[in-house]
Amino acid sequence: xxxVIRSAxxxxxxxxxTLLSVADARQRILDDIPLIKANEKLNLRDALGRVLAEDVxxxxxxxxHTNSAMDGYALAGSELPRFGDKSFEVVGKSYAGAPFAGSCxxxxxxxxxxxAVMPAGTDTVVIxxxxxxxxxxxxxxxxxxxxxxxVRLAGEDIQAGSAVLHASHTLTPADIGILxxxxxxxxxxxxxxxxxxxxxxxxxxxIGEQLLEGEVYDSNRYSLYGMLKRLGVEILDMGVVRDxxxxxxxxxxxxxxxxxxxxxxxxxxxxxxxxxxxxxxDTGKIDFWKIAMKPGRPLTYGRIGDARFFGLPGNPVAVMxxxxxFVRPALQYMISGAYQPPLQLTATSTSAIRKRPGxxxxxxxxxxxxxxxxxxxxxxxxxGSGVLMSMSKANCFILLPEECDGVDEGEPVKIQPFETxx
Ligand code: AMP
Ligand code: MG
Numbered sequence: 001x002x003x004v005i006r007s008a009x010x011x012x013x014x015x016x017x018t019l020l021s022v023a024d025a026r027q028r029i030l031d032d033i034p035l036i037k038a039n040e041k042l043n044l045r046d047a048l049g050r051v052l053a054e055d056v057x058x059x060x061x062x063x064x065h066t067n068s069a070m071d072g073y074a075l076a077g078s079e080l081p082r083f084g085d086k087s088f089e090v091v092g093k094s095y096a097g098a099p100f101a102g103s104c105x106x107x108x109x110x111x112x113x114x115x116a117v118m119p120a121g122t123d124t125v126v127i128x129x130x131x132x133x134x135x136x137x138x139x140x141x142x143x144x145x146x147x148x149x150x151v152r153l154a155g156e157d158i159q160a161g162s163a164v165l166h167a168s169h170t171l172t173p174a175d176i177g178i179l180x181x182x183x184x185x186x187x188x189x190x191x192x193x194x195x196x197x198x199x200x201x202x203x204x205x206x207i208g209e210q211l212l213e214g215e216v217y218d219s220n221r222y223s224l225y226g227m228l229k230r231l232g233v234e235i236l237d238m239g240v241v242r243d244x245x246x247x248x249x250x251x252x253x254x255x256x257x258x259x260x261x262x263x264x265x266x267x268x269x270x271x272x273x274x275x276x277x278x279x280x281x282d283t284g285k286i287d288f289w290k291i292a293m294k295p296g297r298p299l300t301y302g303r304i305g306d307a308r309f310f311g312l313p314g315n316p317v318a319v320m321x322x323x324x325x326f327v328r329p330a331l332q333y334m335i336s337g338a339y340q341p342p343l344q345l346t347a348t349s350t351s352a353i354r355k356r357p358g359x360x361x362x363x364x365x366x367x368x369x370x371x372x373x374x375x376x377x378x379x380x381x382x383x384g385s386g387v388l389m390s391m392s393k394a395n396c397f398i399l400l401p402e403e404c405d406g407v408d409e410g411e412p413v414k415i416q417p418f419e420t421x422x
Contacts, residue, residue, distance in 0.1 A: 019292035021402065022360045026329055028287075029301055033308060033330045035337040036260065038191040044176045049232050050189035051170050051336045055163040058182050061155035066123075068094075068112045070150045073131055073139060074122035075109040077147025085142040087134060094119050109139065118151060125150035158182070168337050193334045196259035197224050198238035198251055200267040200276065201314060206240060219388060220265040220312075220319045227323050230422070231331050233261075243267060248275045256304035260334065263327060266314030268300045276300060276311050284309075292402055293360045295385030296322040315385040321362045321397075324421065342421040344399065346412045347375035353400065353407040360402050364394035367415050377415050394418065 020028075039053035068074060075088060088109040094100035096115035103120035104110055110119045118125075124147050132140040158164050164182065165175055171187070179187060204218040205211055218240050228235050236259055241251045248267070255262040267276045268288070277300070280286040286302030286309070295318040300311030308330065312322045329339045347367050355361055367377040380393040399414040400407070407413055 018290075019297075019359070020289050022291060022293050022325055025289055025291050025299065025301075026326055029326055029330050030333055030339055032301075032303075033333045036190055036193055036334050039188050040191055041186050041188050043186050044179055044184070047171050047187050047189050048173065048176055049171060050192070052165055052167050053188045053190045054167050056165045056179065056184065056187060058158050058160055058162055058164045059184070060158070060182050061160040062158040062181060063152050063154055063156060065117045066154045067096075067118060067152050068114055068116050068125045068150060069152050070125055070127045071113050072125045072127040072150065073109040073141075074112040074118055074125050075104060075141075076106075076122055077124040077149075079106060080124065080145050080147060081141065081143045083143055085132075085140050087138055087140050090137045090139060092119070123151060124148055170336060190335065192232060192234050193261055193331055194234040194236060194259040195228055195261045195263060195331070196236035196238055196255035197221065197228075197263040197265075198255065199240045199265050199314075200243060200248060201240070202243045204240045204266075219316050220314070223316065223320055223388070223391075224263060224265065224323065227320065227328070227422075228331075231328065231335075233331060233335075243275060245275045245279055249279045252276075252279060252304055252309075256307035256309070259307055261308050261310070261327075261331065262304060263310045263312060263323075265312045265319045268298045268311040268313060280304070280309070280311075292358060293321070293325070293362065295362070296325070297359075299326065301326070313385075316388040317364075317391055318385045320388075320391055324397075325362070328421065342416045344414050344416055345375055347377040347396075347415050349398075349407045349409060349411050349413050350376050350378040352409050353379065353398070353413075355400050355404055355406045357403050357405045361398075361400040361404075363398040363400060364390040365396045365398040365415060366394060367396045367417065375415070377413060 042050065074094065089107060090111055091104065091108045092100040092102055093111045094116040095113050099117040100110050100119040104122050110122060112125060126141050126145055127150060134140050164178060199218045199220050203215050205215050206218055221237060225235060225237060238251060238255060241247050252262065264276060277288060280302065284303045284305065286300060289299045289301065290297055291299050295315060296313055298313055299322055302309050310327050312319045333339050363383055364380045365377045366380055367375055369375050377396065377398055380390045383390055396415040396417045399416060
């Protein structure tokens with residue numbers, strides 16, 4: 001079902017090469033990505049955010065005992081008055097951690113606190129606010145109660161021997177709380193992917209170095225670091241590599257030996273110094289794609305040995321957009337065996353947006369919600385693929401699909417809020 005989109009003719013008369021759609025490129029990548037099966041045992045706190053390698057079977061039932069959900073008086077539901085009220089003798093107390101040892105018979109009840117075990121002969125709790133005190137050991141109850149009320153049954157939440165969490169599940173704060181409630185201190189989780197990356201470009205300098213004319217500081221390694229860190233993968237930052245075939249070859253080989261995924265930025269277009277291409281053409285299986293998207297048209301994907309390789313464009317915004325569209329889904333799949341597309345919402349465009357059909361545009365937007373819950377969105381300003389401030393100011397992508405030929409002020413557009421994936 002792979003569809004190839006022909007970009008609408010633009011300014012020049014040369015026919016556009018065939019372009020691959022964003023969805024097809026992503027699918028091709030996902031079809032090639034392996035799930036990491038290796039796993040390790042971690043204690044609960046370290047396992048937060050990690051992916052379970054196996055089902056967790058509960059050793060206990062929760063609650064372990066039938067207990068009271070409220071502070072009040074435990075009695076047999078069959079003893080509740082049907083009409084009018086009735087007096088009960090209070091024969092003891094049941095506290096959380098200090099149960100009542102005896103049992104209740106007709107006409108008796110037990111003072112009980114939240115979480116305390118229900119005494120033998122009782123199945124119902126009348127809350128303390130609903131009783132009248134007649135004497136130090138007598139209460140009176142009216143007819144407004146239901147048998148079985150205010151009681152939590154043993155095993156009601158979790159049955160001993162059942163799978164409480166399943167393999168491939170990502171552990172949340174609630175999950176590690178549940179595991180703790182079952183007395184489980186360690187869980188088996190999948191190993192995190194190792195991701196090596198470097199920047200290419202003779203013009204790139206590292207922080208602390210002097211900039212000569214035409215040179216720029218390497219920012220891609222920092223935005224890449226940030227995006228990878230948020231995904232919780234293992235990060236191997238290999239620095240800047242010069243535009244030189246041998247240097248690029250050596251760096252790629254070293255990276256592929258250490259990592260599951262290798263990412264480079266820069267040097268994948270048809271410029272003179274684009275060595276990545278020539279270096280990779282004889283090292284494994286590599287595709288050079290022109291993708292119908294903006295920013296981020298050239299993209300290289302393939303394998304170096306067992307490692308998966310992403311050659312991202314050099315422009316700083318293109319790096320981030322292609323990372324979120326292609327690398328993040330791949331890493332998500334590697335980690336969990338599934339790709340969950342980011343949440344999309346519909347917002348009203350506060351201005352007209354110009355666009356030609358043919359490419360999927362990821363414009364950077366700022367969305368907000370008014371008092372009635374309606375969403376509106378506007379662009380962050382200059383949208384050039386080198387303008388990283390457009391990402392910094394933004395809180396969402398405005399999604400303009402291939403066929404879209406512009407948006408009028410007041411028209412609905414799809415957005416992807418950053419807080420769900422950035
Ligand atoms: P390239 O894809 O190598 O042709 O680079 C495209 C543009 O992105 C050029 O203006 C580069 O200077 C810039 N660029 C490439 N890599 C980086 C980087 N690591 N940090 C900042 N800018 C970069
Ligand atoms: Mg370059």
